[in-house]
Amino acid sequence: MSRGRQALLALCAVLACGLLLLLPAARRHGPARRPANATVRAGVTPGDPAVAYREAAVPAASRPDVLLLHGQAFTSGTWQALGTLALLAAEGHRAVAIDLPGYGDSPPARTVATQRGRASFLQHVVQQLGLQSPVLVSPSMSGRFALPFLLAHSEQLAGFVPIAPVGTREYSAVQYRQVQTPTLILYGDRDTGLGQQALQSLRHLPKHRVVVLPGAGHACYMDKPEDFHRALLGFLGQLQ
Template identity: 70%
Template sequence: MPLARSRLGLLLLGALLTFLLYLLLPAAQRDRRTAGTRWAPNGTAQTGMAAGEPPVFYREVSAGPRPGGAASPGRPDVLFLHGQAFTSKTWEALGTLALLAGEGYRAVAIDLPGYGDSPSAETVATAQGRVAFLDRVLQELGLRRPVLVSPSMSGRFALPFLLARGDWLAGFVPIAPVGTKDYAAEQYRRVQTPTLILYGDRDTRLGAQALQSLRHLPEHRLAVVSGAGHACYLDKPEDFHQALLGFLHQLK
């Protein structure tokens, strides 16, 4: 009889602990999401942003025990933007975030305003507003001199930021971005940011067009992905990853 009572007591205690965890765990997760922290491996969160500013959804894969997802010493953070038909989910699904985390980089992908889970924002209607937007993203996410990866439509954000804040970046990776014709050759020549111009050889329209302007960047190198179209990172992900990692590894 005493043994049976002991077992019953243990079962009741276990049930009580399970019930308490059920009540407390969802609330803890909500608190961590609101704070804009990485709340789980392969997890997602929203930045807090400034008062009155809409939140920005971002994805980040845990890189192990490093606190706050900080990069290994000597390796820059990497910020991924996206094209018009894509979101931050693209870089997670492609394995890019996990690959870079495994190489010791802190890699973050955001949903631009009006895409994915980020609400629209009137403040990004102008080039100055888009520069200010990326200013805030870097500040809120604690990204210090990151490498900025910018495919296609996101060139509307990345190019004015590059020209105004190039010294804030450790590197720039334009992937057939739009908007390159909006700036003069002399404006590009003033930028000293190391750049990897990357596009697919089957993207004969936007890839080649962007190259005509971006080639004026004095610190650039070129990588053309063979057999790939406009979204070369989807067509040939291994070749894309190899070119990106090669560029990241040679940055000081």
């Protein structure tokens, strides 16, 4: 056998070994994960008040439902654009984001002028959408809705994720201590105003943990979406 042919066979052998070494790594990592069955649809709840929402559902959701509220400068579309709805659906959650009254496609509602009215509003949403013990995600302004609902109907929630919500000082430490809902307190380390202020009140919730996103401001989920999603999914995973 000529030296040229021997060299060619040796080169082929080296290449074949290299491919064999790469195969396990390919099996481990696989292709980039893409959300499955995560088409987002829009709708409006029946009844009064009517509420516009976006939903990403899986055929047989095996993990807790998630209800996402929004801050004053945002709408339900924020969670779609950020990929949160699709990501949650890919992880087996039914995920619903609503437009609060007077925001997005939801008309204003007189019934939300009081704390009791806002708590009743969220109860109406949960019932109309058929959510089963959802995890409530509440950033900023939406705390006006989430906090009265939490304190009045905490038994209806599987979890609570406040993201620097407003209105925390309107309730006492005694009221917070009565809530047994698992809670993830989330805020950005650059939110030295409302984020830390909310923490001072919410730390009285008995079953809470705190995650501070480095380099993120008030809308920390916008500044650091990957870190936010990682923290949210980690919390949801602990509720199984």
